[in-house]
Amino acid sequence: MTQISYRLPSVEVDDKAAVQSLQQELARWFDVEFSIYDGFTGDLLKQGAGQPHLTQTVDRDLVQACAERFSPQFLTGDDYLELYALPVRTRENRRYVAVSAMLLREVDPTQVRSADLVRWIATARPQNPATVEKLGLAVFEKLRAEGRWRKLETEVDSVSSNLTSTYEEISLLYALIENLRLSKTDEDLAQLALDTLDECLPAKGFAINLLAVAQEQEVTYKYKARVADKLLLAGECDFDLESFGRFVEHVNLQPGDPPFIANAAVTRDSNWPFGDIRQVILAPLFEGENLFGFIAAFNHSRNAEFGTIEANLLKSVGGILGIHAGNRELYRRQAEFLASVVRALTSAIDAKDPYTCGHSDRVARVAVRLAQELQCDPEKLSTIYMAGLLHDIGKIGIDDSVLCKPGRLTDAEYEHIKLHPELGHRILADIRQLGECLPVVLHHHEQWNGKGYPQQLAGEEIPFLARIAAVADAFDAMTSDRPYRKGMPIEKVAEILQRGAGEQWDVQVVDAFFSCINEIVEISRHERENLSLDVEQWV
Known part of the structure; x- marks a missing residue:
């Protein structure tokens, strides 16, 4: 007789463990080992110990049909032997069919032609088909229930993981939105994004490229605009500005474009010029048609592929950063326009009265030094500086013959010139951004004893910054030359201020x-043109 050799197909390690576990489970119930087949291919994966040869050669179509029907059944046989098949599915989406020969009754070995079957019959115990079917159905339902339970466990784990990931994503976006303040720089918000992204996006490295938004000469007020491109990095990210620029140029994203995603299908191509990048997402930072930079995630932390979920998260982060950059840029341009208006008005005052040219600038700088000495915060320093520049803007409405008169004023002329605080207030009243300056413009000629103008306010009724401006204005007026007199010596000015403290001026101011008189004298002696209206930049 010719010996037939049956070669088993190769089986993955995880399959071997699953097959062995299934054999052991069925052996506990049926007291026999089953041969295990692949339900998809019909291939024998593992022969059951003690099983006859015919359990190794079951027709593939029968195996596949049993796996597809997913119901235990007798496959084939004769009056004393049948093959019993039990289909099994796993949570890894594997399909197995367990097959065992079942002896249905006592058989005379001399009536059996196959020596292999004779050996098997000698050790096998007859089984009642109905009992086998009932037991098989019970085991089948048990295994199916366990499979469902494992599937539910997997789904719960997946949902839990997704919820955790979603929570981290929402927390990141919420943190960014919470920090959408104009006082927060682009760099600060971008760094916050980088510090948090690695907790919710599986990438080894991140980069945010912030583009310049202004020229050096444009930066004059309130917020320091970015005048050069900046690159922020986190994790494993071997880029500098130049190399990142080449990468961005290669991808060629425009405002409004969806994120660029590249995985192995792209990066393994010989034309891909960035060998260290295996997976990448790149999204633009934009607002409207304005491009403010790019955000990128490099190399999946599990060497998997980036998909739409990761891309949408990066797109959302980029959108928030872009909106914030757009708002800051809009505010900066408005602030620049306001600064230009203030400079133009100051120039108009100087042109109106050439004898007091530079007076407003000196008053503004002296007022800032006084405010510093009085522990005013940075916001008030900027306000008093701008108010100092504009405090005499109402003189635009004063007759030139009065304003530029070389001699002393008549009473009528003096009453006319006293109108300039109210005129200035009316000129600036509709400029919302100058609202904080209006009290100084209107009240810088009020006196502590209530004998000033225009409203005869007294003591602390006079706005605090107006009291500061009053001393600064008086100091510069007394020390400056006029057509009808020379500027007073500092000793004389100090005497007048000392004598007027508590009468004309606030003692505290x-x-x-006197606490910083030397610095104030130095300020008055030097012109400082084109200072930023953001006092923090130069005090």
Whole structure:
């Protein structure tokens, strides 16, 4: 007789463990080992110990049909032997069919032609088909229930993981939105994004490229605009500005474009010029048609592929950063326009009265020094500086013959010139951004004893910054040359201020003046043109 050799197909390690576990489970119930087949291909994966040869050669179509019907059944046989098949599915989407020969009754070995079957019959115990079917159905339902339970466990784990990931994503977006303040720089918000992204996006490295938004000479007020491109990096990200620029140029994203995603299908191509990048997402930072930069994630942390979920998260982060950059840029341009208006008005005052040219600038700088001495915060320093520049803007409405008169003024002329605080207030009243300056413009000629103008306010009724401006204005007026007199010596000015403290001026402000008198004298002697209206940049 010719010996037939049956070669088993190769089986993955995970399959071997699953097959062995299934054999052991069925052996506990049926007291026999089953041969295990692949339900998809019909291939024998593992022969059952003690099983006859015919359990190794079951027709593939029968195996596949049993796996597809997913119901235990007798496959084939004769009056004393049948093959019993039990289909099994796993949570890894594997399909197996367990097959075992079942002896249905006692058989005379001399009536059996196959020596292999004779050996098997000698050790096998007859089984009742109905009992086999009932037991098989019970085991089948048990295995199916366990499979469902494992599937539910997997789904719960997946949902839990997704919820955790979603929570981290929402937390990141919420943190960014919470920090959408104009006082927060682009760099600060971008760094916050980088510090948090690695917790919710599986990438080894991140980069945010912020583009320049202004020329050096444009940066004059309130917020320091970015005048050069900046690159922020986190994790494993071997880029500098130049190499990142080449990468961005290669991808060629425009405002409004969807994120660029590249995985192995793209990066393994010989034309891909960035060998260290295996997976990447690149999204633009934009607002409207304005491009402010790019955000990128490089190389999946599990060497998997980036998909739409990761791309949408990066797109959302990029959208928030772009909106913030757009808002800051809009505010900066408005602030620049306001600064230009203030400079133009200051120039108009100087042109109106050439004898007091530079007076507004000196008053503004002296007022800032006094405010510093009085522990004013940075916001108030900027306000008093701008108010100092504009405090005499109402003189635009004063007759030139009065404003530029070389001699002393008549009473009528003096009453006319006293109108300039109210005129200035009316000129600036409709400019919302100058609202904080209006009290100084209107009240810088009020006196502590209530004998000033225009409203005869007294003491602390006078706005605090207006009291500061009053001392600064008086100091510069007394020390400056006029057509009808020379500027007073500093000793004389100091005497007048000392004598007027508590009468014409606030004692607290006069004390501050004497605390820094040397610096104030130095300020008055030097012109400083084109200072930023953001006082923090130069104090």
